[in-house]
Amino acid sequence: MRYITKYSVRGMVNRLAERISQKLGDNNKYDVAIEVTYHESFYVVKGYTNNPTVLNLTEYKEEFLKIEKDFMEKVGVGKKINMIDIINYKDSVEYERIPFWFEFWNSKRPLYNPNLIHVVESENEFVSSVESINYTNKLEYENIFPLRFYSNDKFGNVSSLSVSSEFPYGYSLSAGKTKLYYSEYICNQLFTVLNTDRILFKMCDDVLENNDYDIEIISNSQYTDRDVKSMVLDIFDFNFTKFETDYLRKYDFVNELENPFEIKQWINKDRVKELMFV
Numbered sequence: 687m688r689y690i691t692k693y694s695v696r697g698m699v700n701r702l703a704e705r706i707s708q709k710l711g712d713n714n715k716y717d718v719a720i721e722v723t724y725h726e727s728f729y730v731v732k733g734y735t736n737n738p739t740v741l742n743l744t745e746y747k748e749e750f751l752k753i754e755k756d757f758m759e760k761v762g763v764g765k766k767i768n769m770i771d772i773i774n775y776k777d778s779v780e781y782e783r784i785p786f787w788f789e790f791w792n793s794k795r796p797l798y799n800p801n802l803i804h805v806v807e808s809e810n811e812f813v814s815s816v817e818s819i820n821y822t823n824k825l826e827y828e829n830i831f832p833l834r835f836y837s838n839d840k841f842g843n844v845s846s847l848s849v850s851s852e853f854p855y856g857y858s859l860s861a862g863k864t865k866l867y868y869s870e871y872i873c874n875q876l877f878t879v880l881n882t883d884r885i886l887f888k889m890c891d892d893v894l895e896n897n898d899y900d901i902e903i904i905s906n907s908q909y910t911d912r913d914v915k916s917m918v919l920d921i922f923d924f925n926f927t928k929f930e931t932d933y934l935r936k937y938d939f940v941n942e943l944e945n946p947f948e949i950k951q952w953i954n955k956d957r958v959k960e961l962m963f964v
């Protein structure tokens with residue numbers, strides 16, 4: 687996952703998308719998938735929700751500015767927020783039928799590559815000058831304005847004229863967010879027994895003919911992917927409702943932008959003693 691600099695334009699659009707999603711979701715009663723795109727003083731808000739009540743974004747803008755007053759001042763965009771609303775109401779995508787592929791790393795916060803975590807925690811002054819840091823096959827630093835850094839075999843640069851929010855920010859629990867964090871919960875424990883630095887995890891709500899969830903796990907472990915998958919299906923119950931109740935429903939996901947490497951309650955090893963290969 688991309689590290690988003692806290693006081694940045696990318697941090698702002700993701701924060702705004704998450705706040706709008708929380709408002710439309712009304713305590714997770716409705717499905718919401720929102721994306722906010724920033725270009726100069728304009729914010730395009732698009733997406734889907736099955737909430738029939740239209741949110742007046744002009745009025746909500748004032749509420750957001752009040753809640754995030756200190757944040758907005760530090761980002762330096764002030765009150766110049768002109769919102770363009772193209773949200774599709776009374777409609778939603780069946781996210782429970784969509785397969786999600788997630789990437790996890792053997793680190794203290796499996797959503798983030800350990801090299802990325804090291805850079806962020808050791809180079810605070812440099813990190814605060816960029817919009818975000820991502821890791822593909824190497825570190826990538828993002829700027830909104832023309833590039834200020836060169837590229838080499840260890841890191842590269844990307845530059846954008848506009849910035850958009852991205853999953854999981856702006857998405858309700860039902861729109862894939864629960865799947866992401868449940869997958870992280872599983873993979874955090876798998877790294878204890880698998881000799882691997884990276885796991886690709888496919889999560890889908892579909893139940894197959896044998897009553898197993900439709901998942902796939904890919905790693906370079908010494909064990910076969912098939913054996914790892916079988917063990918996971920045997921040990922974990924995929925009780926998303928309980929997982930949401932225990933960890934997610936009362937959690938403010940803006941904290942993921944504030945403290946991304948903080949160890950969350952679901953980053954535990956409550957089933958690790960049961961993980962074994964026969």
